[in-house]
Amino acid sequence: MPERRSRSPGVSKPGTCQDLWHRRPEKQAGPTGVEPETLYLGAPQSCHSCCPEPAVRRVPAAATMGLELYLDMLSQPCRAVSIFAKKNGIPFKLCTTEVFKGQHPSKEFFQINSLRRVPTLKDGDFILTESSAILIYLSSKYQTADHWYPSDLRARARVHEYLGWHADCIRGTFGVPLWTQVMAPLIGVHVPEEKVQRNKTFMDLALQQLEEKFLGDRAFVAGQQVSLADLMALEELLQPVAVGCDLFEGRPRLAAWRERVEAFLGSDLLQETRGPILNILEQAVNKKVPTPPPEVHPCMLLRISRIP
Amino acid sequence: MGLELYLDLLSQPCRAVYIFAKRNGIPFELRPVELLKGQHHSDAFAQVNRLKKVPALKDGDFTLAESVAILLYLSRKYEVPDHWYPQDLQACARVDEYLAWQHTALRSSCTRAMWQKMMFPVFLGEQVPPETLASTLAELDRCLQLLEDKFLKDQDFVAGPHISVADLVAITELMHPVSAGCQVFKSRPKLAAWRQRVEAEVGKDLFQEAHAAVMKVKDLPPADPAIKEKLKSSVQVLLQ
Numbered sequence: 063m064p065e066r067r068s069r070s071p072g073v074s075k076p077g078t079c080q081d082l083w084h085r086r087p088e089k090q091a092g093p094t095g096v097e098p099e100t101l102y103l104g105a106p107q108s109c110h111s112c113c114p115e116p117a118v119r120r121v122p123a124a125a126t127m128g129l130e131l132y133l134d135m136l137s138q139p140c141r142a143v144s145i146f147a148k149k150n151g152i153p154f155k156l157c158t159t160e161v162f163k164g165q166h167p168s169k170e171f172f173q174i175n176s177l178r179r180v181p182t183l184k185d186g187d188f189i190l191t192e193s194s195a196i197l198i199y200l201s202s203k204y205q206t207a208d209h210w211y212p213s214d215l216r217a218r219a220r221v222h223e224y225l226g227w228h229a230d231c232i233r234g235t236f237g238v239p240l241w242t243q244v245m246a247p248l249i250g251v252h253v254p255e256e257k258v259q260r261n262k263t264f265m266d267l268a269l270q271q272l273e274e275k276f277l278g279d280r281a282f283v284a285g286q287q288v289s290l291a292d293l294m295a296l297e298e299l300l301q302p303v304a305v306g307c308d309l310f311e312g313r314p315r316l317a318a319w320r321e322r323v324e325a326f327l328g329s330d331l332l333q334e335t336r337g338p339i340l341n342i343l344e345q346a347v348n349k350k351v352p353t354p355p356p357e358v359h360p361c362m363l364l365r366i367s368r369i370p
Numbered sequence: 371m372g373l374e375l376y377l378d379l380l381s382q383p384c385r386a387v388y389i390f391a392k393r394n395g396i397p398f399e400l401r402p403v404e405l406l407k408g409q410h411h412s413d414a415f416a417q418v419n420r421l422k423k424v425p426a427l428k429d430g431d432f433t434l435a436e437s438v439a440i441l442l443y444l445s446r447k448y449e450v451p452d453h454w455y456p457q458d459l460q461a462c463a464r465v466d467e468y469l470a471w472q473h474t475a476l477r478s479s480c481t482r483a484m485w486q487k488m489m490f491p492v493f494l495g496e497q498v499p500p501e502t503l504a505s506t507l508a509e510l511d512r513c514l515q516l517l518e519d520k521f522l523k524d525q526d527f528v529a530g531p532h533i534s535v536a537d538l539v540a541i542t543e544l545m546h547p548v549s550a551g552c553q554v555f556k557s558r559p560k561l562a563a564w565r566q567r568v569e570a571e572v573g574k575d576l577f578q579e580a581h582a583a584v585m586k587v588k589d590l591p592p593a594d595p596a597i598k599e600k601l602k603s604s605v606q607v608l609l610q
Contacts, residue, residue, distance in 0.1 A: 124526055147410070159579045173495045186461055188463075190463050190467055191467060191471070192470035194465035194466065194469050194470045195463050195467040195469075198462075198466050199459065199460075199462075199463045199466070202459055202462075203459055215443065216432055216443075216444055218442075218443075218446075219434050219439050219440075219442070219443040220439075222436065222438055222439035222442055223434055223435055223436045223439040224444075225436075225438070225439075225470075226435070226436030226437065226439055227421065227435070227436055227474065228440045229470065229473035229474050231471070233474055234474060259509060268533070271421065274420070274426070275421055370607060370610040
């Protein structure tokens, strides 16, 4: 694991950042006059505050032919897909797509997915959206351990049963606190307190059902072993936690489930994946989150308007 | 006791399960659960599905909720023809993709369109603000465009060249606003042609039978006060 640079602000000369990922690319024209080795994926990610100029991510050419996953780590379903792939040693090229952080979606991404949805999978010519579809595809293609997506008829049905309920009651609901506390204020929108309270009620009800109907006295939400369902659930529940709503407080059964899943996945993997979301509130408070560009405002406003 | 399916054909996902089971000759006992009478809140039904929703399945001692889970369970258990839920990795992924998308997109706008245009004013006697209805219909329109552009494209069916569970889920959703008088197919020839193909595959009689109840909802008398009270709190969310 490369040593992390400290994030202390400071003056540093361009090109002096030692971090491999933050070197400026050297122009190398290939046969078509285009750099063969570097794939530009969205606008460059901002470097640490030590580098005054943005850097680009170099990607070895060989990796461009395999599996590509377009992910934004602020997104719950993206984290679930990332964790699953990494935990299972599935080789993929990470194409970071930070839709709201002042980054323009790249032309490449737009061509791949005109809706600019994340997560998106690209496997050769095959493009797939929707996290549950991606997870199922990856588990089948890479023949991951059975517990992730059991072959047993009833056990598999339980995973789908969870995923169906998740789409209704978890998805869309647990993302709201991030929107009300961080994303909406970024574009000057205040979400009424009434909606914030209503969302808390929906979350409470969902958590109750999660505990009683799905977890029950089982170790995991769809059975006695970790499955795709647990990944989807946990990353959603983490979203409000990242902005200070501790859902697990006063819910020992849920907290125990969370510990079990996280112990299984491993803290290094989780820390790596959750870095951005866990930092977002602090960044927002310190006004370090870039203002989203005007072109993403309409879809942000649409999302905000859908908060019941 | 064999397979039991707890259904109310007023519900879109129930219709999809019903059509699928009948079309594939899957033997089952139909257990009607009348939503408009609040029967899904009964203690007896809670034994079948603690979430108190339809459709629900009971197969011996095994109970199962959620329409997609039920459709996939039935397709595997009864070894239906492959095209309904293909074994092929990528073909299957296309079906999964549609089933996931529709759940958080089309389902919501179809339910709201039907309730706001018809159920609230006609059955519950509650007026819906015109701007709410307009916004819902705009959202429905947006979803229909996505259905055409992202899924159907120039294919015969939503997930590929053959009919699958995705088509059943889609068509039963679209019939919801149709039952409320929304002209979903009129201005969309691509969708209308797809509908014809789905109906032909399913069988016109079965299709009509599955939709008989919902197509008659506009003729229902207004709900009596007891029913209104029972339903009111659970349907308020459909006004947002």
